[in-house]
Amino acid sequence: MDDSTPPQQQQQERTPGLSVDTYEPKEMSRAEFQLLPRKQQKRIMKQEMWDRRADEFKEKQRQKNRDGRRRRKERVREGEVPPRRKAEDQIRTNHRFVIDMDFDDKMDDREIKSMCAQVQRCYAANRQAARYVDLHITQLHGRCRQRFDSALAQHSGWSPEHVKLDDKEYPDLFPAEDLVYLTADSPNVIESLDESKVYIIGGLVDKNRYPRLTLDKAEKQGIAHAQLPIGQYVQMSTRKIMTVNQIFEMLLRFVDVPDWKAAFLDVIPARKLEN
Ligand SMILES: C[S@@+](CC[C@H](N)C(=O)[O-])C[C@H]1O[C@@H](n2cnc3c(N)ncnc32)[C@H](O)[C@@H]1O
Known part of the structure; x- marks a missing residue:
């Protein structure tokens, strides 16, 4: 015990x-x-x-x-980590990101816990970033909603400048032509981030059980989709499918300094990189 x-x-x-x-x-x-x-x-x-x-x-x-x-x-x-950044020292950008929490029924209880922890990490990263973005958690419902209302109730103290939790779906919040679903299965590769677009990350922990799930969703909705250009900058020993918070942290780093290679190397664990 x-x-x-x-x-x-x-x-x-x-x-x-x-x-x-x-x-x-x-x-x-x-x-x-x-x-x-x-x-x-x-x-x-x-x-x-x-x-x-x-x-x-x-x-x-x-x-x-x-x-x-x-x-x-x-x-x-000791200079090992930087001091916590105060909100007034952060620069607000116009970049918009969504974490799509549509997949509550696709995860077991452990995965739900892990997914919610990843959302927490995304908030913390945005709250500490030199340049922060507009982050929306959409369609928060089911067990994830319950978890946010009980074990993670401290989220009521989160800064609304750095995250917005919503039970609405992203098509109710943004015009369809602005939406780009990020998915490792897309044949399209983004080169940069466009402030007029809203980039969506699938809020899913699935250990590769549901290949193409988010690509199929984007195609059904008729919205744009793309993968990050990971393969162009780094050699990986595993597949290029990242967790939600890894993708969000890469995007945040790129917003700060537009250098994909540095963003990927900062976030991808060394064991996943080929020597
Ligand atoms: C663990 S993955 C979920 C994989 C899931 N099978 C799917 O269909 O998307 C979590 C999310 O991170 C994003 N993601 C992961 N790797 C990516 C990549 N290489 N390029 C773009 N987005 C990625 C996607 O939005 C994805 O939905």
């Missing part, structure tokens, strides 16, 4: 020998406790143990966050 085990499970695993005959209650004296019916004693004991474990769990999480912040400060001091 590690620190991230939820308190309910910790309580069950850690208190097998606990008994009302020896229990010292928190809210009343032992004498008062003994006068209560056994059933009520058990209920009180269980509730208090639960609260105690929940408090311990929360404190451990807080400590972890404090340690993380302290470690980051040290790394900034």
Whole structure:
């Protein structure tokens, strides 16, 4: 059992020998406790143990966050990572990107979790970029929506300048002629980024289970599609299909400095590059 085990499970695993005959209650004296019916004693004991474990769990999480912040400060001091950028130091651009969350029913629960974490990473990257873009998360629904409303509820504190979460679909938000679906399966290759266009990334973690899914969607909708020019700049040992946050981070880097090679080398993990 590690620190991230939820308190309910910790309580069950850690208190097998606990008994009302020896229990010292928190809210009343032992004498008062003994006068209560056994059933009520058990209920009180269980509730208090639960609260105690929940408090311990929360404190451990807080400590972890404090340690993380302290470690980051040290790394900034050592010059290993740059300091966090303040919003007022960022430059706003007119580039527009969409993450299309249409594919909730195509992912299992682990993939949904991973997809939501990737959206978080995209927000964080946009919030820290020297030049940031207009980022829309469209058609947020189903399990991803639920996750954003519960485990990831902190997104309500996200800056609306850096991300817009929407249950609408992108054709309801932008003219069809402006849309370009980015997909590794497209025969077209983009050379640059055009500020009059809206580039769509498929919000999908599928481990290659659904080849052509986004290409078929774009063709059905009659909108433009293209892949990034990865093959023209770097040699990869695997297929050129990237995750959502990798694609978004490449695009952000290109917005900052229009150099595809540098953008790809910055983001693609070294193990995926051919020597
Ligand atoms: C994990 S991929 C999903 C692959 C999925 N089978 C599909 O049909 O798109 C996530 C998204 O990243 C984008 N993407 C990944 N690799 C790309 C590439 N080489 N060029 C352009 N977009 C890419 C696409 O928008 C894609 O939908």
